[in-house]
Every structure is written in C-alpha cells, then in structure tokens.
Amino acid sequence: KNFNVFTCESCKAFFRRNALKLKEYKCSLRDNCSIDITTRKLCRKCRLQKCFDSGMKKEYILSEEQKQMRKIRKQVNGVNNCKPADDSDTGDSSQESVATTDTKSSCDGIVHHNHGESNDCDQGVVIIDKLIDDKRPLAEWESTRLREMMTILNELKNKYKSKLVAEVTDLDMACRAFSYNCERDAYKFIRLSNSLTAFQ
Amino acid sequence: KNFNVFTCESCKAFFRRNALKLKEYKCSLRDNCSIDITTRKLCRKCRLQKCFDSGMKKEYILSEEQKQMRKIRKQVNGVNNCKPADDSDTGDSSQESVATTDTKSSCDGIVHHNHGESNDCDQGVVIIDKLIDDKRPLAEWESTRLREMMTILNELKNKYKSKLVAEVTDLDMACRAFSYNCERDAYKFIRLSNSLTAFQ
C-alpha cells in the first residue's frame, strides 16, 4: 500500500512527486484521458486525477517540515559517524579543512544542481564552518535563536510558495533579484550569528 | 522511440518541426510520393504523412505552454548558478563590526527599502516581533536587521505583483527558485547549528 492504495512503484513515485501540484497541471484534451500503463505518461493531470480517484491521499505525504527533520537527523548521524566524538576529543582548532569537506559531501544530498562548484551560499557556510572550528559554544538561547531564524525562513518560504498568481515580464530581472537577496540573507544570518555573545 | 515510433534523428526533428502543420503543405504530385532516405527531402507533405502512417503522434509534441515552461526553468537555473561578481568578503575574524548596520546596499540597485505599506510579508515581521517579545534576546539592531530582511522580501514581492503581462506565464518557476535557495540555506544553517557543541 502506498499512500493508502496498492500501487506499483512508478505510481507511488509519481504521486509522491506530483500530488501537491494538481492545480499546476492542465489536460490538453478533456480531462478524461484514459490512463493505462502505456498512456500514463501522456497526461499528468489525468494520471494524477486517477490516483486521487483510486483513493490515494496526499495527506500521507510527509510535510516539508517532516522531510526536513528526516534529512537533518540523517545528516547529524552522518557527522557523528565521521567524527569520532569520544576519541580524545582534542579538537582545538587545527585549520584542517575538515569542516569544509564535510560540508560538501553532506550537502550533495541536498543540492543537485551545483555540481561541485561553490556558490554564493557556500561562502557563507565556509564562514560558519570557521566559527565552528574555533569551538566556541553557543549559549542555549543563542542556538534557540538560530532555530528561530530557520523557522522564519521557512515561513517565508511557504508564503512565497503559495503565491503563484500573477504573471511576470522581466523574469530575468526578477530572478536576479531573488538570487541577490538570498545571497544577502545568507550573509545577514551569518553576521547575526557572529554577533552572538558566544562568538565575541 | 521518438513520438511513439523508433526513428532516426532526422525524422524525429522533422516530425517535431512539422507535425503541427500538415495542412500547410501541399504535394505537387499525387500525394503518394515514395519516401526513402534519398527522396525524403523532396516532399514534405508526403514525408509527414508517412510519419503519421507509421504511428508517430503529434500529441507527443510539447505544447507551447510546456515549452515556455522549460525555457523559464532554464533561465532560473542559469541565474541561480551565477556567482556573485563582487564581494570577496573573506569573513576573516568578523565579529563586532557586525553591529554596524552597514550590511550595505551593494545590491540595492535592485531592491530598495520601503517602509509603509502592509501586506503578507508583514506577517513575517509579526513573527519576528513575537519572537523578540517572547524570550527577550534580540538586540535592537538585530531586530532591525531582521525587519530589513522582511522589507526587502516585501519589495521583491511587490515587484512581481505589479508586473503583469504575458509571455511568461509562470511566476511559480521563479518562486520555486527562491524557495529552493531559502530551503538550501535553511538546511545548511540547521545542520551547522546541530553540529555546534551547544546541541550535543
């Protein structure tokens, strides 16, 4: 049973990927395409509709938040395995690029479009990695703060996600703006972090 | 398989380009030209007819809308991969300079601050205010900083809202790019936070 119905793997994957975007699709015919193993790929709208009609439930799909938690947990585990925590625990700040390397590998699971090259945001991460290497602990409220910021970011994200209405002409410009802003936000977060008492 | 039939590249391309214009072509003979690798170019009408007869389906050709979508996506990706031209920002020792609000408007060629009108993004500000009220800690300049971010994002949103017109049907694409960036940053921050000693 996948999402409440016995399905093949492909339909499972299809549903997982598309169930939340029904509105985005349009049938080029009459919304009643017959869907079978050979015609399945022809009309996403109708295929998805059939999924729903057969009882598949989008509620069974994990929320972004839940998926995030999974991912994080996984990453944390990965880090723990890589770094023997108990092991003498000397730490100090050997400028070894451990943190950097680690960042790269664990991010690969998340970022597929950046084939190896560093981008704007990575620079930010480097800075933070540096701070971590210094091993200064964050006070509890400080780490709380960081989490809060994440929450805010998420809020924002959802906000934008649900706002797809209008139409845009100058996409290029807009995208560039987006890009710049993300970069800028990243730096702001970093600066904010730097200002926390633990780092002073 | 191309358009439902095993074909060579040339027929694939030919069909893609012409399948939707069958009516526009006329055979100068009797609509029964023989079509082979050497005569193919002589009569488009008959070549195309042969394509259809052999089972090629024009339904497999992406609609204009879909093609437009692709194009947009491509553009968005291109922008995302752009590196910041300026700002070598070493990060170095960082620290207190943070306090100065000169986060700088290096990007402000694109986005200007705009206090005043209220809209959805203000909710973001509200959230922050709440966080501030709650647990105490944000210094004034810190909340200022956060407000700043909200404002900037507001600007962006307005940019989109005010532009309507066609050509580009899909703001969603752009939004997705934005989300993507935020999401990625969020993950990084969270992961890094988790690796701080305070969390262990």
Added chain:
DNA sequence: AACAGGTCACGAAGGTCA
C-alpha cells in the same frame, strides 16, 4: 514487515548550429 522518502541511470522531449 510496511511504508514513508531518496537515489540515479535512462528515455525521450526540445535546442543548437554547421
């Protein structure tokens, strides 16, 4: 064992340019 999500090679669209 069940059932979520993640991964990644691959097929088949469109795009490019000599």
Added chain:
DNA sequence: TGACCTTCGTGACCTGTT
C-alpha cells in the same frame, strides 16, 4: 536539415522509521 547536446520526468531499487 540532422547530428549532437541538454534537460527533466520516470521508475526500479535502496534507505530509514515505526
């Protein structure tokens, strides 16, 4: 026009959680 390239959705297979 067509050989060659890029892109993205698909689905078989894997991982992780309950």
